[in-house]
Amino acid sequence: MAEPILSVRRLCTWFHQDEGIVRAVDGASFDLEPGHTLGIVGESGCGKSVTARSILRIVERPGRVESGEILLRRPDGSVVDLVKLDGQGREMREVRGGEIGYVFQEPMSSLSSFHTIGNQLIEAIRLHSDMSKKAARDRAVELLTLVGIPRPAQRVDSYSFELSGGLRQRVMIALALAAEPRILIADEPTTALDVTTQAQILDLLRKLQAEQGLAVILITHDMGVIAEMADDVVVMYLGRDVEQGPVETIFHDPAHPYTRSLLQSIPSVLAEPRSRLRTIEGSIPHPYARPAGCPFHPRCADAIAGRCDRSLPEPTHLGARHAVSCFLYGGSGVPALPAGLLERAE
Amino acid sequence: MTAEPQTILEVEGLRKWFPISRGLLRRVVGHVRAVDDVTFSIKHGETLSLVGESGCGKTTTSRCILRALTPTDGAIRFRTETGEQVDVAKLPKAGLRPLRRQMQMIFQDPFSSLNPRMTITDIIAEPLLVNGVRDLETRRRRVRELLDLVQLPAAYMNRFPHAFSGGQRQRIGIARALALNPALIVADEPVSALDVSVQAQVVNLLLDLQDRLGLSYLFVAHDLSVVKHVSDRVAVMYVGKIVELAPTADLFTRPRHPYTEALLSAVPVPDPRRRTGRIVPLGEVADPANPPSGCHFHPRCRYAVERCRVEIPALRPMADDHLARCHLAEELNLAGVQEGHPPATT
Secondary structure (H helix, E strand, O other), X not given: OOOOOEEEEEEEEEEEEOOEEEEEEEEEEEEEOOOOEEEEEOOOOOOHHHHHHHHOOOOOOOEEEEEEEEEEEOOOOOEEEHHHOOOOOHHHHHHEOOOEEEEOOOOOOOOXXXXXXXXXXXXXXXXXXXXXXXXXXXXXXXXXXXXOOOOHHHHOOOEHHHOOXXXXXXXXXXXXXXXXXXXXXXXXXXXOOOHHHHHHHHHHHHHHHHHHOOEEEEEEOOHHHHHHHOOEEEEEEOXXXXXXXXXXXXXXXXXXXXXHHHHHOOOOOOOOOOOOOOOOOOOOOOOOOOOOOOOOHHHOOOOOOOOOOOEEEOOEEOOOOOEEOOHHHOOOEEEOXXXXXXHHHO | OOOOXXXXXXXXXEEEEEEEEEOOOOEEEEEEEEEEEEEEEEEOOOEEEEEOOOOOOHHHHHHHHOOOOOOOEEEEEEEOOOOOEEEOOOOOHHHHHHHHOOEEEEOOOOOOOOOOOOOHHHHHHHHHHHXXXXXXXXXXXXXXXXXXXXXOOHHHOOOOHHHOOXXXXXXXXXXXXXXOOOOEEEEEOOXXXXXXXXXXXXXXXXXXXXXXXXXXXXXXXXXXXXXXXXXXXXXXXXXXEEEEEEEHHHHHHOOOOHHHHHHHHHOOOOOHHHOOOOOOOOOOOOOOOOOOOOOOOHXXXXXXXXXXXXXXXXXXXXXXXXXXXXXXXXXXXXXXXXXXXXXXXX
């Protein structure tokens, strides 16, 4: 196992609101290996996007990274903890967009409609290098070619609103690659796109990763996209990583009751026509009504009374790279704080 | 022996063109052919799905059927409770009201389709009130029945929409649609805004309600996996036209149109062992204001021949209820998806 390029350890990102504290990310840990694609999957409110924003240190107020470590390993072997950096500071600004590129879901709102895509690319290139304007423009055309935009020499002067959703997402990827990052974070990069466009963008991401040796964090709610793209998978539920392992293990030998039920409830093109789906009881709890103990226990068919509702399971290793946080597999737990205590302590 | 079920809806040669006007005098310079010669029918108790990518005209078709839009041309024959056929396309506005009771709509976004200032009772009872059910107690009784039907506790009757999750809101929307005992439900992307675990519950609910109440569904969706779970027959649309229409199993296993083949292969399958070669159509969806000559799909089609560039193909019968709009439908041996349950459900 290669040394991880990025390690997230017991990350907690909370939102302090008048009604109480929303623990969007509450103790998530995972490693990203160089050249690998790590898929983070989960339903709304599981904290997958906030995790990405925490790594980039762009969590918006009233949210903040409460505790934990985000360790970025540099090629020279040094390690920097991004949590300790000032989110707006120079060093973090060089990491963000420099060492770590990012692509978000909304290609419409992530691009400026007042500047040509060429100028936006040139700005991004020159921010992280001392290239001349002329050289940066050539590099911009090169980047547009790289991401498969037809007629890049002309398109470099167009505005984002003149492009289709698929092309805009390609421009976003070109922007993310402008400073030759080693890590790319893609948060739901294809969710707003049609299925044939999605296929094109996924193929592009795969091609770029192979060519540039990128490490990718791919965040999505779509198990199909994960199955196709990821080497390793982290399954999140209510701010915690409930299970993680190689993609093959997660899909063919899942351990956590949530992972198993999630996989069974996905509709599939391979299913019998008009067949009912397996369901998970109940729905995702409201962020202010977080269950005590294991966050999944109220919806879990295998919950152990007196244990799962009392304490929080710690990760148990089932294989070298397969870990699950569930009492069904033994393992230790930390007693859960009575609901509300933390909020009062604040 | 039961008699062949009657058709509840026959759509024939439906067209909806939106004018494009330019200049000071707003002269009409062209048309967006959102729906261009669409023909299909739905039998009692059947689900027909309309699938396709953004801009293919599936939503415009469904809105014409409900006369939320007035069609440019064509007939929409609806069989009423009394058994007579009425052409919805030609009816004056005043004549529509008794029909609207019999065809209802379920919307995509459960967050914007419910009035935040009305209680659940008022929302569900509004169609009753509009249709002359004056007695409050009768309305409340019916609301209780409907909540029971969509599996929501009657205790929620006096709450406001904000207190409900996305899945619960969608159930409220379904209850409202069922209030007047409609025969036909038009559901426009009813589960695409929901999380996987909740989506499965709503898909099952729609299937159960159909069995219990004998409803007919026109199901508009872009997600082929969900479509596989709910449909008896599927119509694939591309740039305003139906390119293929067939029974569900047939369409998925033996597609006869290259666009259907490409769509099916673009769907990510939730199984890492099935990372097979995809057939990604080239380029982008054609512009319905300026569609390509001949077959609208030819610029993206990998099988296209000279004839496809010049001659518009007709929607022709292949075998058992299977229609396809392709010159080469008989010769091509297109790939579908393999039948069988996804391994994840073992």
